[in-house]
Amino acid sequence: DGGITQSPKYLFRKEGQNVTLSCEQNLNHDAMYWYRQDPGQGLRLIYYSQIVNDFQKGDIAEGYSVSREKKESFPLTVTSAQKNPTAFYLCASSLSSGGYNEQFFGPGTRLTVL
Amino acid sequence: AQSVSQHNHHVILSEAASLELGCNYSYGGTVNLFWYVQYPGQHLQLLLKYFSGDPLVKGIKGFEAEFIKSKFSFNLRKPSVQWSDTAEYFCAVNERIYNQGGKLIFGQGTELSVKP
Numbered sequence: 001d002g003g004i005t006q007s008p009k010y011l012f013r014k015e016g017q018n019v020t021l022s023c024e025q026n027l028n029h030d031a032m033y034w035y036r037q038d039p040g041q042g043l044r045l046i047y048y049s050q051i052v053n054d055f056q057k058g059d060i061a062e063g064y065s066v067s068r069e070k071k072e073s074f075p076l077t078v079t080s081a082q083k084n085p086t087a088f089y090l091c092a093s094s095l096s097s098g099g100y101n102e103q104f105f106g107p108g109t110r111l112t113v114l
Numbered sequence: 115a116q117s118v119s120q121h122n123h124h125v126i127l128s129e130a131a132s133l134e135l136g137c138n139y140s141y142g143g144t145v146n147l148f149w150y151v152q153y154p155g156q157h158l159q160l161l162l163k164y165f166s167g168d169p170l171v172k173g174i175k176g177f178e179a180e181f182i183k184s185k186f187s188f189n190l191r192k193p194s195v196q197w198s199d200t201a202e203y204f205c206a207v208n209e210r211i212y213n214q215g216g217k218l219i220f221g222q223g224t225e226l227s228v229k230p
Binding site for chain 2: 033040041044045048090092100105106108
C-alpha cells in the first residue's frame with residue numbers, strides 16, 4: 001500500500017526542547033516537502049528536497065532543520081529556536097521536483113508546545 | 115511578494131446550491147495551478163490541476179475550475195454541492211522558473227460547510 005506516513009500523529013513537547021517529526025514515503029518519489037499549516041494561513045513551505053543529500057529552505061525555515069540521507073525519508077527537527085512551534089505539520093512528496101508533478105500528502109503531525 | 119489569495123474564509127451552503135470559490139495569484143510569469151481539498155480527518159488530496167491548454171479543467175467529484183489569465187484567477191466551481199463536499203479547499207500555484215522545483219504557494223484556504 002503506497003503512500004506517505006508521518007509519525008507521531010500527536011506530539012507534545014516542553015518549551016526549549018528539540019523534537020523530530022518523521023516522514024517516510026514508499027512511492028519512490030525524488031522530491032519531498034515539509035509544510036506548516038496554521039488556521040487561516042494555509043500551508044507554508046518550511047523545507048524541500050529535490051534529491052537525496054540535497055535540500056533547500058522554504059519560506060519559513062528559521063528554527064527548523066532537515067536531513068535527506070535516504071530517498072524515502074525526510075525528517076524535520078523543530079528546534080528550540082522556533083518561536084511559535086505549535087502547529088500542524090504536513091509532509092509531501094512528488095515524483096520529481098518539476099512543477100508538473102502532483103504532490104501527495106501525509107496525514108500530518110500536530111505538535112503542541114507546553 | 116508572490117502570493118495566492120482566496121477571498122472566502124468560510125462558506126456555508128445548503129445541499130444542491132451552486133459553489134464558486136475564488137482564487138487569485140500575483141505571479142507575472144507562466145504558472146501551474148492546483149486546487150487541493152482536505153476532508154475532515156483525511157489527507158490533503160488533489161482536486162484538479164491546470165498546466166496549459168483548455169482553461170476550463172474538470173476534476174474529481176464534479177468539480178471544475180476556470181483559468182482566466184487576464185484576471186490572474188483560477189476559481190473553483192461545482193453546480194450542485196452535497197453534504198459530503200464539506201471540507202477545506204486550498205488553491206495553490208507554482209511558477210515555472212528553472213530550478214525552482216515544485217514549490218507550491220498555497221492560499222489561506224476556504225472552509226466549506228454544506229447543510230443537509
